Ligand code: HEM
Ligand SMILES: [Cu+2]
């Protein structure tokens with residue numbers, strides 16, 4: 001008896017979400033391969049350099065927004081159902097949000113892929129940041145809005161379950177997994193409000209021609225109001241896995257439940273008011289706000305550093321339970337032959353490297369040396385592209401038997417997958433970082449310019465190009481391995497006899513922590529105040545001179 | 558609630574690291590003289606009329622004093638004016654203030670090897686002041702995706718010794 005037997009309704013919803021996530025991963029990953037080969041001029045036969053931007057839009061949207069969101073809603077549905085021990089209150093409602101998100105995704109994807117089909121009359125090569133006045137087909141924006149609203153309803157579904165649970169358990173502490181879901185979604189409501197306003201109030205009317213001109217800075221600012229918090233929207237579910245499942249996979253238990261709660265409170269409070277750090281290079285945002293963003297961004301390092309500590313000490317505890325000893329030798333006692341463990345652990349290691357390059361990005365003026373260069377995709381393929389994506393893939397190896405009742409197939413391929421991802425990403429990411437230091441721009445189909453001789457600080461340009469191309473190819477192969485293992489298990493997996501789905505309680509449980517940690521109204525209130533401090537003045541200034549001015553006309557791509 | 562001794566130490570070290578990065582930024586501003594757009598507050602302009610009215614109607618180099626020139630530059634689909642059709646010539650070791658805007662979509666302005674880096678946003682004027690340390694030719698590229706020929710958008714800045722700087726192409730104030 002496992003999850004699928006106890007909660008068949010929830011299991012179906014979780015599986016449906018994961019399927020969409022993995023389809024998006026497959027298409028988006030193929031686009032990634034095209035980019036890695038095209039940019040480096042190793043092979044430019046897939047698409048033209050004009051179509052490159054359709055592909056790049058598809059890659060960013062399908063991986064950054066679709067794969068992540070659907071995986072997260074699936075994972076969180078599992079966590080809420082499992083820890084509150086309740087099926088969704090209404091299947092109809094759950095399927096409503098799911099199909100709303102799928103409908104939105106289909107519209108947006110149609111608009112993007114239309115750009116690759118000559119004569120379709122549709123295109124959306126605006127990249128996943130869709131800064132106006134570059135204008136996409138209206139379907140692109142309408143679909144994006146539906147995806148976001150659908151995710152809001154998913155959250156509402158979980159709050160509904162939570163309230164029912166609360167009525168039955170008036171004095172209980174919120175179980176840790178549900179606690180993390182709630183805090184992630186409080187943050188998500190707060191931040192996605194920005195992009196929803198951007199899309200619904202400004203971009204949809206403008207793309208339909210209801211208003212003619214648009215003020216480029218206001219939507220850009222609203223986008224980044226959302227756009228930094230969205231990285232925590234990706235990351236917190238990975239933390240959810242690292243805190244609540246990884247210790248068990250290492251053979252032990254989570255060190256401290258209360259510290260995990262404090263970390264999630266930090267993220268709710270600090271994720272949104274720091275969006276300006278994506279606008280360090282913008283005119284029209286004054287230095288005061290850039291300095292505020294700098295300081296808050298560095299402060300938000302703290303909960304991540306605390307996470308590193310807890311996760312590593314929980315793994316050490318697990319290793320010692322398994323008989324490991326010594327200062328460092330205990331690491332050898334970890335289950336390096338278990339795909340789910342290996343994926344999460346390697347993801348964590350890459351995240352440490354990504355965190356370091358992120359500190360450089362955060363450093364206001366140092367960032368000017370790397371802003372919008374290849375350094376940036378180098379950085380976030382370590383964070384969202386590995387810490388998050390590899391954790392999601394790895395934990396699927398552990399979740400899928402619980403969701404399908406089938407044993408994992410192709411265990412050797414599953415074990416090879418995280419290692420190959422790690423190798424591919426080491427090659428691609430180090431080279432992108434170094435190219436960025438030389439000034440090679442990101443988001444460019446052909447970053448080779450007649451008049452520019454990049455001064456390469458370490459290595460040579462040719463060597464870096466090859467590392468990007470080979471690394472990208474290995475990553476693509478690794479992703480195919482993942483899809484083969486998942487598809488194989490799903491369709492051909494043998495019924496599992498005893499599925500491993502137990503998570504032992506933390507060494508130090510919630511009963512040792514003040515109840516105020518569970519006060520949702522309080523923390524949401526503080527988060528709103530911090531956002532108002534950071535954003536009300538600049539936004540008021542941009543809105544005061546007219547919502548759509550200084551206005552620019554829509555421009556063709 | 559019990560916090561382990563090592564964890565307290567770790568949090569302490571983390572705070573030191575955070576302080577160190579704030580220190581690095583201050584070092585960047587003072588010793589390394591790094592530029593950040595938005596320090597010199599630019600104004601707003603109307604993208605619909607910027608090509609016909611005001612200083613951007615005549616992009617180019619203007620002289621403020623013997624030691625200070627300013628450049629009004631347009632970034633537009635898919636060229637920099639001045640800079641793309643012909644290299645932009647500027648004197649070395651002299652104070653140069655760039656004012657940049659765009660009449661169409663967002664663009665980027667990156668000069669590899671110089672630390673100059675800004676977003677160019679329609680409606681906003683990006684202002685950056687620098688001194689090029691030596692006579693040398695710099696490439697300029699657009700690093701903010703701006704449309705189908707984005708990857709062809711580039712320019713050149715030719716920095717010459719101040720004594721060789723030809724003032725006959727300046728735009729009258
Ligand atoms: C098969 C593995 C992958 C490869 C080979 C790959 C390759 C690339 C390359 C070369 C770029 C830079 C393109 C450019 O700036 O011109 C890029 C951008 C990007 N990648 Fe990936 N990637 C992979 C997986 C992922 C994953 C798993 C994620 C996130 C979950 C991701 C998210 C992104 C995003 C958000 C961008 C930025 C798009 C933009 O600038 O608009 N990638 N990728
Ligand atoms: Cu950010």
Ligand SMILES: [Cu+2]
Pocket residue numbers: 664665699700701702703704707708710
């Ligand atoms: Cu461009």
